[in-house]
Amino acid sequence: MDQIQAMRIFVRVVEAGTFTRAADSLDLPKGTVTKQIQALEARLRVKLLNRTTRRVTVTPDGAAYFERAARLINDFDDLEGSMANAQASPKGRLRIDVGTTVASHVIIPALSRFCDQYPDILVDLGASDRLVDLIGDNVDCVIRGGELADQSLVARRIGNLPxxxxxxxxxxxxxxxxxxxxxxxxxxxxxxxxxxxxxxxxxxxxxxxxxxxxxxxxxxxxxxxxxxxxxxxxxxxxxxxxxxxxxxxxxxxxxxxxVLADWAPPPLPVHVVYPPNRHLSPKVRAFVDWAADLFANNPHLQRR
Missing domain, CATH: 3.40.190.10 (Periplasmic binding protein-like II)
Structure with a gap:
């Protein structure tokens, strides 16, 4: 058993809440995810998860294991991301979620420049106006307008839309x-x-x-x-x-x-947001910096 892989799968199952969502986000068969969790429980000789037909919940032992495993996986990813040339050549699958209007009018028309600059990054762009669960949906970062309701998220303001x-x-x-x-x-x-x-x-x-x-x-x-x-x-x-x-x-x-040109609401603040318990990997950092430059250089995307 690949212990690091099993640990990563366990963390993803807890974050996603179901084996199916975890398997989809990891691009693995559901059977593989199930077998890895069973092997991990056998190795540790404890029950980590309670399974129901609809959702998976952690046992007390599983919660304690998750807290330390998530920290170890984060540190491991940080170590890999800090290796030579990682910053110069970011790569991997980047999962982004953007509001439909910003996606169609701002991000997608300019995205070819990002892809040309970072040819080893594969972009999965979700376009929706719903609030995604960054952890549960396994999204690396989102661009959202409005004041942030969840203060636990890490956010960088990139624009003020009039x-x-x-x-x-x-x-x-x-x-x-x-x-x-x-x-x-x-x-x-x-x-x-x-x-x-x-x-x-x-x-x-x-x-x-x-x-x-x-x-x-x-x-x-x-x-x-x-x-x-x-x-x-x-x-x-x-x-x-x-x-x-x-x-x-x-x-x-x-x-x-x-109409009513003299009556204007306050500009809409726009942030690029990512989860606090995930390191800012080279691919995420590349997109955050690119998005900030994209908004900064467009006069329609800043305060009048």
Whole structure:
């Protein structure tokens, strides 16, 4: 039995919560993962995991073993990553998760430059607006907008995205142009945006000096995806706030019109985030630095 490999598999099973998810993230057959855990338990002569049909939980002995094993695996990976030429030639599979709008408008159009610079890195890019579990989903890093709710994560702020309030010409022709945010709740429609996991509706925030107005409705259409959000405003379903870099081409072409220009919410902070219990490997460091440069050099991705 490869003890390091068995230890790594055990740590991944605990993090993922199931044998199936652990096997998928390690690119191993589920049977191999099961046999390695059984062999490890036989070697240690203790039961490490309690298995049910839906989930795996650690025993008290397993919890104690996990704490030390995770630290040892982390140190082992740090040692390998610090070897000669590791920084010059980062390599391996890099798992990233990015919001749909940032993925399609920012990361993917520029990603070829990253791939050309680091040809030995294989990029697995997940594009979603849901909050992923970095540990459970075995994701190396994410790019997310908004203030961080989980203070245990390591984060680097890479941008401050300004907002713009827009509507389609067809909508404005039908409903008129609002001159104050209060009018949106009285004689207009907005496009709602809700969190996919909680279904909580995000308010439209309007700030002018010391005055602030929050608007959540009325609406006929609400979405939970950035691309769907843009499609809804282009289709004339209402007034909404969107990030300036996504709206700029539509404003230039006349497909969208800016309204309430004097009322702007605070810019959206953007962070690249990774788990604290994983070393910043060369491949992750390369992507973090590349993403920071990408945002810093784009005027639409910084505070106006």
């Amino acid at each position: 907002w713009v309030t827009v509507a389609s010409p067809a909508y404005l022709k039908r409903y008129g142009t609002p001159t104050h945010p209060d009018e949106l709740e009285k004689k207009h429609l907005v496009i709602g945006f809700f969190a996919g996991s909680t279904r909580r509706m995000y308010p439209h925030e309007f700030v002018k000096g010391d005055e602030r107005v929050d608007v959540t409705g009325p609406y006929r259409v609400s979405v939970n995806d950035g691309n769907a959000h843009m499609a809804a405003v282009l289709a004339g379903f209402g007034v909404t706030q969107t990030l300036t870099f996504t709206a700029a081409p539509k404003l230039e072409s006349g497909e969208l019109v800016e």
